[in-house]
Structures are given as C-alpha cells and as structure tokens.
Amino acid sequence: MASFLLNRLIQSVILLALVSVIGFxxxxxxxxxxxxxxxxxxxxxxxxxxxxxxxMGLDRPLPLQxxxxxxxxxxxxxxxSYRDNQPVLAxxxxxxxxxxxxxxxxxxxxxxxxxxxxxxxxxxxxxIFDSLATVGAMVALSIPTxxxxxxxxxxxxxxxxxxxxxxxxxxxxxxxxxxxxHLIAPAVVLALVEVAIWSRYMRGAMLDVISQDFIRTARxxxxxxxxxxxxxxxxxxxxxxxxxxxxxxxxxLGGALVTETVFTWPGMGRLFLDSLGYRDYPxxxxxxxxxxxxxxIGSLFADILSAAADPRIRL
Amino acid sequence: xxxxxxxxxxxxxxxxxxxxxxxxxxxxxxxDVSFTVAPGETxxxxxxxxxGKSVTSLAVMRLTPPAPRTRLDGQAxxxxxxxxxxxxxxxxxxxxxxxxGNEIAMIFQEPMTSLNPVQRVGxxxxxxxxxxxxxxxxxxxxxxxxxxxxxxISDARRRLAAFPHHLSGGMRQRVMIAMAxxxxxxxxxxxxxxxxxxxxxxxxxxELLQDLQRETGMAxxxxxxxxxVVAEIADRVMVMYAGxxxxxxxxxxxxxxxxMPYTQGLLRAVPTLTVSDGFVPLTSIPGTVPSPTALPPGCxxxxxxxxxxxxxxxxxxxxxDDAFDGQQVRCLRWDAVAALEARP
Numbered sequence: 001m002a003s004f005l006l007n008r009l010i011q012s013v014i015l016l017a018l019v020s021v022i023g024f025x026x027x028x029x030x031x032x033x034x035x036x037x038x039x040x041x042x043x044x045x046x047x048x049x050x051x052x053x054x055x056m057g058l059d060r061p062l063p064l065q066x067x068x069x070x071x072x073x074x075x076x077x078x079x080x081s082y083r084d085n086q087p088v089l090a091x092x093x094x095x096x097x098x099x100x101x102x103x104x105x106x107x108x109x110x111x112x113x114x115x116x117x118x119x120x121x122x123x124x125x126x127x128i129f130d131s132l133a134t135v136g137a138m139v140a141l142s143i144p145t146x147x148x149x150x151x152x153x154x155x156x157x158x159x160x161x162x163x164x165x166x167x168x169x170x171x172x173x174x175x176x177x178x179x180x181x182h183l184i185a186p187a188v189v190l191a192l193v194e195v196a197i198w199s200r201y202m203r204g205a206m207l208d209v210i211s212q213d214f215i216r217t218a219r220x221x222x223x224x225x226x227x228x229x230x231x232x233x234x235x236x237x238x239x240x241x242x243x244x245x246x247x248x249x250x251x252x253l254g255g256a257l258v259t260e261t262v263f264t265w266p267g268m269g270r271l272f273l274d275s276l277g278y279r280d281y282p283x284x285x286x287x288x289x290x291x292x293x294x295x296x297i298g299s300l301f302a303d304i305l306s307a308a309a310d311p312r313i314r315l
Numbered sequence: 316x317x318x319x320x321x322x323x324x325x326x327x328x329x330x331x332x333x334x335x336x337x338x339x340x341x342x343x344x345x346x347d348v349s350f351t352v353a354p355g356e357t358x359x360x361x362x363x364x365x366x367g368k369s370v371t372s373l374a375v376m377r378l379t380p381p382a383p384r385t386r387l388d389g390q391a392x393x394x395x396x397x398x399x400x401x402x403x404x405x406x407x408x409x410x411x412x413x414x415x416g417n418e419i420a421m422i423f424q425e426p427m428t429s430l431n432p433v434q435r436v437g438x439x440x441x442x443x444x445x446x447x448x449x450x451x452x453x454x455x456x457x458x459x460x461x462x463x464x465x466x467x468i469s470d471a472r473r474r475l476a477a478f479p480h481h482l483s484g485g486m487r488q489r490v491m492i493a494m495a496x497x498x499x500x501x502x503x504x505x506x507x508x509x510x511x512x513x514x515x516x517x518x519x520x521x522e523l524l525q526d527l528q529r530e531t532g533m534a535x536x537x538x539x540x541x542x543x544v545v546a547e548i549a550d551r552v553m554v555m556y557a558g559x560x561x562x563x564x565x566x567x568x569x570x571x572x573x574x575m576p577y578t579q580g581l582l583r584a585v586p587t588l589t590v591s592d593g594f595v596p597l598t599s600i601p602g603t604v605p606s607p608t609a610l611p612p613g614c615x616x617x618x619x620x621x622x623x624x625x626x627x628x629x630x631x632x633x634x635x636d637d638a639f640d641g642q643q644v645r646c647l648r649w650d651a652v653a654a655l656e657a658r659p
Contacts, residue, residue, distance in 0.1 A: 213428040219378055220423075221443045221494070222416035231442075232431050239433070310433055311478040 004315040008303075012296045016289065020073075023288045024066050027281060033058070034082045034279045056082070069285065079282035081275075088286040092268065096290075098168055099267035102186055102260070103252055107245075109191040114198020115241070121199065122206030122237075123229055133199060140196035145255055149189045149262035156185060166264035186263040190255050194248060201244050205237040212236075239310050246302025250295050324351040325501050325534045326375070330389035331404075333367070333374045341386060342607050344370045346558040348389075354501065355528065357535040359549035359566070361542065361581070365604045367558040368538045372504045375403060375536075376421055377411050393419065396501060417447040420495035424507035426487035430479040436463075436490045437475025443497035462493035467523060485516035492523065499531060506538045521548050542585050546570055554578050557605055557615035560635060564642030574644040574653055576620045614647065622652045 038044060038052055053059045057068065072079060078088035117137075121130040157165035163185050164170070169178050209215065210233050218232045219225075253269070260269035268287055275283040307313045333345040345367040352358045360368040370379065379385040391403040395418055403411065403419075415421075423429045431439055440462055441455035450458070456475060463471035466489040479487055488508060495503055505524065509517040525548060528535055537548055545552050545566060553563040554575065562575040573579045580600040602619040605611055611618050617628040624647075633647045646652065 213423060213425050214431045216378060217423065217429045217491070217494075218431070220376060220415055220421040221497075222412045222414070222446050223442070224412060232434075236431070236433055312432060312480050 001315045008300055012300075015296065016292055019292045020070060020285070020289060021066070023285060024069070025062070027279075027284060028062055028065075030279075032279055034281060037082070037278060069282075073289070078286050081283050082280045083275075083278055083283075088282045091271065091283060092286050092290055095266060095268045095271045098265060099256060099260070099269060101168075101183065102190060102265060102267055103256055105183055105187040106190040106194060106252065106255075109187060110194030110198050111245070113191070114195045115202050115238075117195070117199040118202025118204075119206055119229075119234060119237075121203040122210065125207065130203075133203075137196040137200050140192050143192070145189060145193065145258045146262050148192060149186070149259060152185050152189055153262070166262075168266055186259050186265050189262070190252070190259040193255060194252065197248065197251075198241070198244070202237065202241060205240050206233060209233045209236045239306065242302050242306045242309060246299040249298035250291075253291050253294065323353050324392075325354050325394050326352045326536070327392040328371075328375065328389070329392070331371065331374060331391060332386075332388040333370050333379060334386040334388075335380070336384050336386070337608075339608070344558055344607055345374065348555070348558075348560055350553055350560070350563065352502065352534040352536055354534050355532045356550045357528065357537055357548055359545040359552045360536060360538045360555060361540065361545055361552055362555035363540060363604050365557075365607075366555040368555050369506055370558075371555070372421070372506055372536060372538055376415060376419060376504065377403060377408075378415075378421075393502070413447070416443050416495075416500075417498045418500055419502045419504065420498070420500035421504040421506065422488070422491045422495050422508045424510050426484050426491055426508075426511060427479075429491055430487055432479055434478075435475065436477050436479060436482070440475075440490065440494045440497060443494050447498045458497070459493070462496055463490070465496070465527075466490075466493045467519075468493075483516075484512055485519065488512060488516075488520055489523070492520075492527070496527065496531075500533055502534045502536070503528075504536045504538070507540070508537075509544060510539070510541070517544070524548065542570070542581060554581070557610060558607060559615065559645060560643070561616065561645040562643065564638075565640065568640055568642055572653070572656075574638050574642065574649045575616075575646050576622050576652055577616045579652075579656065580619075580621075614645075622648055622655065624648060 034056065035049055035053055035058065038049060050059070057065060060068075069079065076089075078092075080087055081091055117133050121133045124130055153165050156163045164182050166182075166186075168182050170182075210229075215228060215233055218228045223231070256267060257269035257272060259265065260267045261273055264270070268290070272284065272287045274280075275287070304315070307315045328351070329349050331345060331348045332343060334341040334343045348367070348371055350358065360371065362368045373379045374385075374387055375391050377387075379387070387404050389404065392400050393403050393414070394400050395414070401410070403414070406414075430436065434442075437456055437459050440459035441452060444450060444455040444458050445452065448455070460471045460475055463474055468474050468486060468489055474482075479490070482490065491508075503524075508524075509520050512520060521544065524535065524537075527533070535548075537544075539545060549566045551564065552566045552569050554561050554569075554577065556577050562569060562573060562578045569578065570582070573582060577600070580598070583598040584600060586597055600619055605615055605618070611629065613627075613629040613631055614620070614623070614633050617623045620628065623629070627647055631647060633645050635643050635645045636649060638644050638649060
C-alpha cells in the first residue's frame with residue numbers, strides 16, 4: 001500500500017508537470033493575448049503597451065515565462081488575474097463550491113439512475129423497458145449538452161416558469177429551497193450523458209456477471225432470483241463501475257464547462273471559459289492545474305475503493 | 316395426478332425431452348431420456364460434448380433457461396426426505412427452490428469460476444445452510460466449518476475467511492462439495508467435477524465423493540466423458556449420443572462388453588498405460604457429434620459407425636432395445652455387432 005501510494009505520487013507529479021507544460025504552450029500558441037484588452041483603451045500607445053507587456057513579463061522568452069510561473073506555483077503563489085488583479089488561488093477557491101455542488105449532484109443522479117436502469121435492463125433483457133432504455137441512452141448520448149440545456153431552459157423556465165433560467169440563487173434569497181430550485185435544471189442536464197453512459201456500462205457489467213458460473217452455483221443453492229441478482233450478480237457487477245467512476249470524472253468536468261455557461265452557473269467551468277476569452281493566462285493555468293489534480297485524486301480514490309471492494313486486487 | 320410409484324428410486328426420470336427455442340424453431344437437445352437412481356447408487360452419464368448429458372442434469376435441477384426459451388417434457392419424479400414423490404418438472408418454482416441445494420445439490424466442472432470471487436468461502440457455504448435451515452449466521456458458519464473439515468480441508472476455522480482465489484483448484488472443488496452437502500442432500504448431481512483438475516487431485520476428489528456417499532447414502536448422478544472415472548466410481552452407466560440414451564446398464568458388463576458401436580469406439584479411444592509389447596495406436600471415432608439442428612435420418616451415429624448397413628441404419632431410427640442382464644442398447648444390429656466384436 002505504501003509503495004503503491006509512493007508510486008502514484010511520483011506518477012502524479014510527472015503527469016502534472018506534463019499537463020502544465022502542454023497547457024502553457026498551447027495557451028501561448030493561441031492567437032491573441034492579454035494585451036489586446038489594453039489595446040482597446042482609447043489613447044493607448046505602442047510604447048505604453050510595450051511597457052505593460054514588460055511589467056507583466058510577457059516580453060520574455062516563453063520557457064523563461066514558464067519557469068517563473070512554475071517556480072512560484074510550487075511555493076503556493078499562483079499569480080494574479082490579468083483582469084482584476086485578484087490572487088488566482090482566491091478566485092478559483094471562490095468558484096469551487098458551486099462547481100462541486102453541481103458535479104456531486106450530477107454524479108449522484110447519474111450513479112443512482114444509471115445503475116438502476118442498467119441493472120433492470122440486464123435482468124429484464126430484451127423487455128420493452130430494456131429496449132426503451134437502450135434507445136433512450138443512444139438519444140441522450142447524441143444530444144449536445146448546450147442544446148439540451150437551452151431546451152430545458154426554454155420549456156421549464158420560459159414556457160412553464162417552474163424553474164429559474166440560471167445562476168445559483170436568487171439575489172437576497174439564501175434559502176435552501178431557492179438553492180435547490182436553481183440546482184435542478186443544470187444538474188439534470190449535466191447528468192444526462194452520464195446517466196446514459198452509466199446505464200450502458202452497468203447493463204453490460206451485469207450481463208457479463210449473470211452469464212458466469214457462480215451465478216448458476218447460487219441458483220443451484222436454492223436462492224431466490226432476487227438474492228442471486230442482488231447478493232451475487234450486482235455485487236460483482238459494481239466492481240468495474242468503480243473504475244468507470246474514476247474515468248468519468250474528466251468527462252464530467254468537461255460537461256460542467258458547457259452546463260455552467262448555459263445556466264450562468266458561477267462555477268469553475270464558466271470562470272475557465274471567461275478567462276480563456278480574456279487570455280487571462282494565470283487563471284486559465286490555475287484552473288487547468290486544479291482540474292488535473294481533481295482528476296488524479298478521483299482516479300486514486302477509484303483505485304483504493306476498487307481494492308477495498310475486490311479482495312483479488314492488492315495495492 | 317396421484318402419487319406415482321417410483322419403487323425404491325430417489326429419482327425416476329421418465330421420457331425427458333428438452334428443447335431450446337431458437338430463431339429457426341425449437342431444437343431438441345435431449346430426446347426421450349428415462350433413467351432411475353436409487354439411494355446410495357452412482358449413475359454415470361457419459362458422452363461427448365453436445366451429447367445432452369449436462370442439459371439432462373440441468374433440466375432435472377430446472378436450471379435450464381426458463382420457458383418459453385426452453386421446453387421441458389416428461390417427468391422427473393423425486394422422492395423427498397418425508398417420502399412424498401413429486402415431479403420436479405411440474406412443481407412450482409418456489410417449491411423447486413426449496414429442493415435445490417437442500418435435497419438435490421449440484422457441483423460443477425469449473426471450480427475456478429463456480430465460486431463467487433468476492434465472497435468468503437465460509438459465507439458461501441453458510442448461505443447454502445441458511446437458505447434452507449432456520450439458523451443464524453453464527454450457527455451456519457459453525458456448520459460450514461464442520462463441512463470444510465469433512466471434505467478434507469485442514470485448518471477449517473481459518474479457511475472460512477479465505478476468498479476463492481486463495482485456494483487451489485482441488486481445494487475449491489472441495490469447497491463446492493462442502494456447499495453441496497450443506498443440507499444433506501438425497502441426490503447429488505456432479506457435472507464433470509474432476510475434469511478441470513490434475514489427475515492426482517481427481518483421484519482424491521473421487522475418493523472423497525465415494526466416502527461421503529458411503530456415509531450419507533446419497534445418490535450420485537456423475538456426468539463425465541472420462542471412462543476411467545466411470546469404471547472407478549459408477550454402479551451403472553448411461554451413454555448418451557446426440558441427445559439420446561444409446562446404451563445403459565451395470566458398469567461391469569457395459570465396460571467389458573459394450574454392445575453399442577459408439578460405446579465401443581469410446582472405450583477404444585481411452586489411452587492405456589498397460590502396454591508392454593510396444594506401441595498401440597490410439598483409435599478415435601471418425602467425424603464429430605452431429606448438430607442437434609441437423610440430425611441424420613435413421614440412427615444418429617450411422618455416419619460414424621463402422622458397422623452401419625446402408626439402407627437399414629440410415630433409414631430406420633433404432634429403438635432402445637433390451638439386450639441381456641438389464642443392459643439396453645440403441646442399435647438395430649447390436650446382436651450382429653456383438654458377434655463380430657466377439658471374433659478376435
């Protein structure tokens with residue numbers, strides 16, 4: 001276990017270094033730059049722009065810029081936003097709770113619904129329910145998230161008026177029910193693709209297990225079909241799903257980007273797109289690193305959980 | 316339906332047929348099979364893959380896919396501990412569950428995959444006990460420990476906590492046997508229980524089953540394709556080919572003087588170690604078992620049979636004939652074949 005953790009730590013450091021180099025390079029390769037914001041200010045001269053660039057360190061060679069950014073990053077100084085000069089770490093940590101709220105709700109929905117639909121589909125293979133779930137999953141997977149989000153807003157906010165059209169809460173109303181009402185639509189939209197993925201994988205895992213010999217053994221013991229399915233099949237089918245949960249975290253982060261933008265959700269995803277538009281390099285790089293760390297932690301948790309759930313796996 | 320008479324037998328299968336529904340219509344996997352097993356007796360079911368021997372046993376356990384995917388015909392009369400006789404093919408599912416693992420138990424070919432990989436073996440055995448007996452987990456685990464010790468696993472208390480992957484193939488098969496014995500079954504169906512094991516382990520498992528049978532008086536239906544095992548363990552033998560019984564009788568006569576050309580071929584295909592005067596070529600039966608979807612007309616074995624007579628064997632489906640001493644054979648020419656075989 002200790003050597004496993006040490007190994008993972010070393011791997012993670014290497015991975016984070018790679019992510020930072022590639023992210024930094026791609027970001028600076030993209031056309032435009034933070035200076036174009038200042039260029040819009042009336043009366044701005046070339047000399048002044050060059051001076052600002054020098055102040056921001058943008059006139060130095062790229063590897064040197066990277067080195068300066070990284071060496072400050074590891075000491076905990078993530079730099080300041082080009083837009084409002086706020087510390088990057090403070091900006092991101094201010095946005096994290098909203099993103100976690102949305103993502104955890106979506107994960108809970110996806111796991112609960114996806115697992116249920118998948119298990120029922122496998123147990124009643126070939127039934128009308130199974131066919132509907134299969135078609136439904138295909139449809140859900142092919143609907144673009146932004147489009148589905150807009151449709152949900154149009155129907156439930158604009159036409160029916162049941163739900164708010166966006167943001168996390170009504171200004172001046174901090175009640176739980178207000179937060180909850182705001183959460184429903186974006187969480188459902190974000191969860192949709194995940195429900196589809198989870199139900200398909202769960203159905204597959206379940207069918208895989210049901211055809212195995214020990215299920216026949218369980219039946220030969222005289223267990224009821226319900227016990228066979230729950231105690232023997234379901235328990236084993238869940239094992240690959242733990243790995244899937246670790247792998248699905250990046251997808252979810254990507255989905256949050258779009259969903260947060262559509263629902264003007266004040267989370268990290270929207271901050272990322274906004275900052276990207278401004279070429280706010282320090283914030284974009286900060287979010288990139290936080291996301292990478294989240295994904296690494298997610299997969300580490302998945303591995304530890306797998307080992308805890310499956311006696312055949314030893315870390 | 317009054318209580319049918321099944322004399323002393325614990326299981327009396329009458330005219331069992333099993334057909335699976337496929338896209339192209341029903342396919343008969345087992346056709347008109349009848350046999351009995353008495354308490355304390357071992358019946359060996361022999362045949363190649365696809366002969367219907369496993370399907371026969373699964374049908375008796377009602378573990379074939381449910382209707383309408385499978386169609387079961389005939390009767391499987393089973394005598395319960397309390398003396399009542401019931402048709403296993405007709406009892407409701409709930410009553411069948413009460414018998415499975417309780418009065419009729421089954422062990423399987425693959426000990427590697429027949430145990431739940433994420434459940435401790437003690438719990439897997441205890442589960443079988445608790446399903447049929449009004450006992451708590453503690454008591455069931457005590458019983459599991461006793462059973463593990465009984466099937467020859469040392470340090471049984473500690474092994475209760477083992478997971479299947481901690482155990483060798485032979486040990487796992489012992490665990491399977493312990494599980495099957497959980498409720499003292501009257502009938503044990505063993506579907507190729509030694510096929511996946513090393514030869515030395517095979518012998519140990521066979522010996523264990525014989526010991527347990529002597530002790531408990533349970534009947535055993537032993538499915539195998541290994542004729543050496545048949546000679547070792549069986550009292551009577553039933554040879555199946557293409558879903559039908561082709562020969563059955565006491566193990567001695569059938570193994571010494573098989574009447575059905577198919578059984579003769581099977582016996583010749585057994586490698587022997589007692590050759591002293593050089594190399595004896597191993598004979599095989601030419602061809603393969605016909606698919607149940609494309610059975611030849613007449614005798615199913617006719618295309619592979621060295622004694623087949625054109626115009627007779629490929630035209631008439633042979634009945635199961637009574638030969639002598641209770642030996643039965645499904646061959647139109649068995650007496651002619653016996654005469655030919657008797658000549659050196």
